[in-house]
Amino acid sequence: MPEIKSLLKKRLEAGQFVVCSELGPPIGADPEFIREKARRLKGYVDATNVTDNQTAIVRMSSIAAARIAADEGLEMIIQVTARDRNRIGIQSDILGASSLGLRNVLCLTGDHQVFGMDKGAKNVFDLDSVQLIKTVHDMVHEGVLLNGKEMEVPPQMFIGGAANPFADPFEMQMLKMIKKVEAGVEFFQTQAIYNIEKFEYWMEEVRKLGLHKKSYILAGILPTRSVKALKMMKKHVAGMDVPDEVIARMEAAGDKKKEGVKMAVETIERVKQIEGVRGVHLMPVAWEEITPVVVEEAGLYPRPEVE
């Protein structure tokens, strides 16, 4: 059997400015839903995340949906949160995902269940995101489970984590980012950027600590066409910073879709100039069909080949 390697890792190692996107799985068991979304993204992005019950809403499993999309020819990034599974369940899932040929994982704490429709659910959080990263790292690179048991065939994963330039306390968030790097994270995807100045300042701090040399940083971009969505994110989405000017700009725009694409493209162009930013992560919510448009308008299409 030919060895499967992370193409995302290869691209980053080759110095390409990568483009990631996001695919939200359905509340239902329809594989065609995933295939259709995957076909639209093919050729426009280098890797696609599949969220893990994002905002604590039950959806098709990230691993299952990622495998379906991978069969359509997409490079996939599975997401694993610590909210719903303990160390036993998570490690089991990592083994399963790797055995299915999936090679990238984003390790997250997970939104609290109060955000979803099952507020009465018992949360888990047996591991935090740093421990989760270390666990996956040790499984992949040391060939051992958290309990010390050695595996004959360890999983293979390119390990990612989240970074939020807009969360508090700033210094503590930085310390946690350092911990993630020390735990073995290889790439970061950041929270969506609307406050570009704050992001630039954050990257400055990241560079001071040298974290951009120890990990690949992919800037989060959330194209939106709606004033309502911007206001909602400002108020209700955990750890989002949406300045009033951004909302005012969208309010003033005649063609909101066009403005949304324009804003996303401007942000991409701006983060591209920042030393240490190695790619973008596009995560339009309920507007996934816009991803190819943004990629093209930002001059990132066609995607370069990878060996």
Add this chain to the structure above:
Amino acid sequence: MIVGEQKNIDEIAAMLEKEDFDNLLITGCGTCVTVSMAGGEREVNALAEILQAYFASKNKNVKIQKATVKRQCDFEFLDDLENEVDSTGLVLSLGCGVGVQHLAERFPDKVVLPGLNTSFYGAVTNTGELAERCIGCGNCVLDEYHGVCPIARCSKSLLNGPCGGSQDGKCEVDPEIDCGWQLIYDRVKRLNKLEVVTGYHEPKDWQTYRDGGPRKHVNKEYFGN
């Protein structure tokens, strides 16, 4: 201490509806839940009055007895209730969940109902206000976090730092909740001990919590050698 909150009167009435009795004993507890003003003598008296009026409105003739002991969680004090319990058909306890169960164990032939919800282990943070401070995990880590417990004070019990949902010192779960990690950060900064939160904290061994099954504490000094 253990903090409790009295159940809604409709819930208590619905519970009593299911039982057949003409004699009710309401028992209070003189320790923790007296402090949280949920299950002490004062609350027993108030509940007795309300229930008396309720039974009257239903044309039900029920004799209500009242008794508050020092601690429902100790047989020594429950022994004092023997006569009252013997003469009653039903016990409604305003003790915490431990008290209710201890009454049921001491008086196995009587139905014992809970009159309050056991909330958490907390401290008095303001007049009439109590807040959770400990979950009783069985292996204290407050030395590692200099006096603020991430397990009890962070909504996700994170051991290695705040999640991305911490903003302006508040938790993503509810703006009324302080971010536990902001509190830890502020405290270690004040003590100039930031280094305690920079190291990696291993996943916790939860065997000392509920995950090892129901727990027991044996005071060895009671049993000599």
